[in-house]
Amino acid sequence: MFVGTQRSVESEGIDRRDAYINNYYDMFINSVCKNNKNAVLVMQVGSAVMPSGWDRKVKGLVHMWLAGEAGGSSVADVLTGRVNPSGKLS
Numbered sequence: 001m002f003v004g005t006q007r008s009v010e011s012e013g014i015d016r017r018d019a020y021i022n023n024y025y026d027m028f029i030n031s032v033c034k035n036n037k038n039a040v041l042v043m044q045v046g047s048a049v050m051p052s053g054w055d056r057k058v059k060g061l062v063h064m065w066l067a068g069e070a071g072g073s074s075v076a077d078v079l080t081g082r083v084n085p086s087g088k089l090s
Contacts, residue, residue: 001032004044019050026052033057042075 003025010016020026021043032039033054040060043049044067055061064075077083 001029001039002042002044003029005046010046016047019048020052021045021049026054029054030057040079042079044071 003021005016005021008014009022029039029041030053038059039057040062041054041058042062042064044064046066049063060079062075062078064071067074078085
């Protein structure tokens with residue numbers, strides 16, 4: 001499932017009031033996790049988000065930031081295991 005923040009909450013020139021996502025998203029995530037034990041959450045937000053318990057319920061979590069137009073195909077490659085987004089040091 002994909003969740004994100006609305007433009008009215010997080011955009012250039014706007015400071016967020018808190019680090020939580022919309023309450024409706026919380027209910028959506030909890031409902032999906034209740035019915036699907038293998039749910040993967042993809043968060044498309046521009047800053048950190050405080051989970052409200054659902055982080056222990058999802059099988060996987062991808063924080064893709066604000067990836068723009070090509071973000072969908074990039075996250076599909078991550079979810080299918082085609083690419084590994086981990087950083088590497090020399």
